[in-house]
Amino acid sequence: MPTTEAGPTAEAGPIAQAGPVTGAGQPASGNLLTDNPELYEARFPDVQGLAARWTEAMLRAHGAGPRVLDLGCGTGRDAARLHAAGRKVVGADLSAAMLAYARREHPGPDYVTADLRGFDLGRDAFDAITCLDSALLYCHTGEELDGLLTSCRRALAPGGLLVAEMRNGAFFLGNTELLDAPTHGAVSWQGTTYQFVTTLWVDRAAQLLRRRRVWTAEGLSHAAPPLEQHSAWRLLFPQELRHLLAAHGFTVRALHDGPGPRTEPVWHEDSPPPGDLADGDRLHLVAQLTAS
Ligand SMILES: C[S@@+](CC[C@H](N)C(=O)[O-])C[C@H]1O[C@@H](n2cnc3c(N)ncnc32)[C@H](O)[C@@H]1O
Numbered sequence: 001m002p003t004t005e006a007g008p009t010a011e012a013g014p015i016a017q018a019g020p021v022t023g024a025g026q027p028a029s030g031n032l033l034t035d036n037p038e039l040y041e042a043r044f045p046d047v048q049g050l051a052a053r054w055t056e057a058m059l060r061a062h063g064a065g066p067r068v069l070d071l072g073c074g075t076g077r078d079a080a081r082l083h084a085a086g087r088k089v090v091g092a093d094l095s096a097a098m099l100a101y102a103r104r105e106h107p108g109p110d111y112v113t114a115d116l117r118g119f120d121l122g123r124d125a126f127d128a129i130t131c132l133d134s135a136l137l138y139c140h141t142g143e144e145l146d147g148l149l150t151s152c153r154r155a156l157a158p159g160g161l162l163v164a165e166m167r168n169g170a171f172f173l174g175n176t177e178l179l180d181a182p183t184h185g186a187v188s189w190q191g192t193t194y195q196f197v198t199t200l201w202v203d204r205a206a207q208l209l210r211r212r213r214v215w216t217a218e219g220l221s222h223a224a225p226p227l228e229q230h231s232a233w234r235l236l237f238p239q240e241l242r243h244l245l246a247a248h249g250f251t252v253r254a255l256h257d258g259p260g261p262r263t264e265p266v267w268h269e270d271s272p273p274p275g276d277l278a279d280g281d282r283l284h285l286v287a288q289l290t291a292s
Pocket of ligand 1: 034051071072073074075078092093094095098114115116117131132133134135138
């Protein structure tokens with residue numbers, strides 16, 4: 001791993017370095033992948049740029065203008081691909097490590113610090129807002145979802161689009177396959193294998209999917225103890241989402257379980273049009289700001 005303000009050194013390794021502070025005094029997010037964007041891209045490769053291609057196809061299909069805000073932009077790879085497709089893109093994230101990496105590795109867009117749960121990047125400043133790979137689900141409460149949609153409404157020009165792709169809360173109604181047992185995985189990166197055990201469970205009162213992930217690393221020059229981290233995503237249901245969007249002046253143009261960039265079968269430019277089912281584990285949304 002390069003020694004930059006975005007991340008720790010290869011010798012120490014992300015796990016050994018994980019703690020309250022990352023790199024040049026930046027607060028860590030408590031998420032090993034978010035704090036180490038190189039590791040994030042190694043863990044979730046998208047060499048074909050599917051997420052950005054799907055997003056661009058949605059923007060074109062629904063007639064979006066050129067100005068795009070990518071909320072929760074992460075490493076910036078989707079923002080940069082949309083920029084390369086001719087759009088004027090701003091990427092926004094809360095992670096200083098992600099933003100530093102995006103500016104360095106995926107130049108083109110402007111990258112800014114913003115909290116998707118409530119932001120002000122100007123009125124009518126964008127023709128579309130994208131929110132990919134479940135970033136929207138970091139709004140855990142109803143108030144945070146209201147904050148997001150109030151902010152999106154302010155930021156979008158009349159007729160602007162909100163395009164999102166995320167886990168589908170409704171998938172967990174009757175499906176327990178993601179919950180039944182811990183899953184094991186590994187990601188190898190720069191000579192070190194990072195192994196993880198992931199446990200997911202549903203917090204029904206909070207309507208959250210909670211995750212505990214324990215990381216261990218092999219091949220480091222000195223031993224690092226296992227690192228336990230916790231995340232959560234809002235379990236949003238299709239009718240709830242429609243109601244929220246309508247309350248904030250949006251009309252749903254598409255809401256379905258795929259095909260999309262993270263479905264099986266995966267989306268491609270010649271995929272048949274989606275239906276309106278919400279049975280799969282991903283939810284895809286295109287909504288348009290129709291109220292003034
Ligand atoms: C799963 S990653 C998705 C990144 C990117 N959209 C992609 O598809 O590759 C979620 C991103 O959301 C960011 N994030 C989490 N909470 C946020 C918040 N409240 N405001 C802005 N960004 C947030 C994280 O820092 C991380 O970069």
